[in-house]
Amino acid sequence: MKKKIPVRVAGAFLVAGALVCTASCGYKTPPVSPDTVVPMAIEDLRYTLEDGGIQLNWSYPVETVKGSVIEDISRFDLYKAEIAMDEYCPTCPIPFGAPIELAGGPCLDGEQRRKASYDFGDVRSGYKYFFKVRSRKGWIADSEDSNIVSFVYYRPASSPEGLSGVAGDGEIKLSWQPVTTLSDGSRVVGKVSYQVLRSVGGKDFLPLGEAVDGVSFTDTSVRNGQKYFYTVKSLMEYQGEIVEGSVSEDISVTPVDLTPPVPPGGIRAISVSRGTKIFWERVDSSDLGGYKVYRRPANRDDYTLLATVDPAFASYVDLEGNGSVRYYYAITAIDKATPPNESVKSREATVR
Structure with missing residues (x-):
């Protein structure tokens, strides 16, 4: 007599077979980029308005998100969004388009971090622009988005003219x-303000404080003897946005130390075998350059x-005094400025 095979067993084999087929025939999921090669996001994307367009600049990343060193970047993906001002929605998502692919390369130039740049000339008046950039290492590892820069392009205001600087203490x-x-050459269409920019070496000018409405600015965050470079950018309001204008010619100014030290105290004069010895108390000053010793005879007011x-x-x-003449001595302190600042004269001292 033949044995009957239970249906439930056959069903079990059918289910198992279906599971095996499902496991072996499915699509592969996209590969995940290893953290060891994913570049850090770019954080210093900047733009500069130029005649007929803009220039974008940023630094090459030199580390991965895990902190390991990156020697080169395969490429950069630059994203742009362009919106007419009469259609702009501040709360809507930014409609970035397909990326512009830019060649990468070594991350360092010698020991210096390389800078990347891109000139974009196809800008239209009355539009707002947004840019961001990503770096890519190989085909599987791209960074997070950089910081986003945005601006409204309109015919820019002219550059400020007649920039001058007066050095003080x-x-x-x-x-x-x-x-x-x-x-x-046409008239401005909105309120104009001004942004002062400063550099120490004559390059990489950075904004100095907030924009000002007037035509003057005093920089008090300077160090005497250090040369500073300045330029001024015009800014114009347009439909609630700020349109950056042109920048002035740059100038250089070096602040000078005009504050003298305090005069020495405790002046004394005594007779010694070789002449007259004058003593005084030291002046406590970080930029003390020395002292000057003055003398006058009793019958005159002018000092030598x-x-x-x-x-x-x-x-x-x-050692040069005449023993028969009474002399009066005074001391001043000088600092290290060029030329040095000199204090007022101390009180006089004479041999009693």
């Missing part, structure tokens, strides 16, 4: 002429400079 005063026209004394010393011996 710990400050530089700047002034320029007001801007009343656009780059094409005897010597300049090193700041490490606080005494001087006068």
Whole structure:
């Protein structure tokens, strides 16, 4: 007698077969980029308005998201969005288009981090633009989005003219002429303000404080003796947005130390075998350059400079006096400025 095979067993084999088929015939999921090669997101995307367009600049990434070193980048993907101002919606998603693929390369130039740039000339007046960039390492590892830069393009205001600077003690005063026209010669269409930019080496100018409405600015965050470079950019309001204009010619100004030290105290004069020795108390000043010793005879009011004394010393011996004449001595302190600032004279001292 033949045995009957239970249907449930056959069903079990059919289900198992279906599971095996499903497991082996499905599509592969996209590969996940290893963190060890994913570049850090670019954080310094910047733009500069130029005649007829803009220039975008950013730095090559030099590390992965895990902190390991990246030697080269395969390419950059630059994204752009362009919106007419009469259609702009501040709360809507930014409609970035397909990326512009730009060649990468080594991340370092010697020991310096490389800079990437892209010139974009196809800008239209009355439009708002947005840009962001990603870096890619190989075909599977692209970074997160960079910071987004945006601006409204309109015929820009002319550059400020007549920029000048006056050096002071710990400050530089700047002034320029007001801007009343656009780059094409027509009148400005909105309120104009001004952004002062500063550089120490004459390159990479950075904004200094907030924009100002007037035509002057005083920079008090300077160090005496250091040369600073300045330029001023015009800004114009247009439909609630700020349109960046042209920049002025740059100038350089060096603030000067005009503050003298305090005069020395405790002046004394005594007779010694070789002449007259003058003592004084040291001046406590970080930029003390030394002391000057003055002498006058009792019957005259004008002084003669005897010597300049090193700041490490606080005494001087006068070997040239006439023993029959009473002399009065006074001391001043000088600093390290060029030329040095000199204090007022100390009180007088004479041999009693």
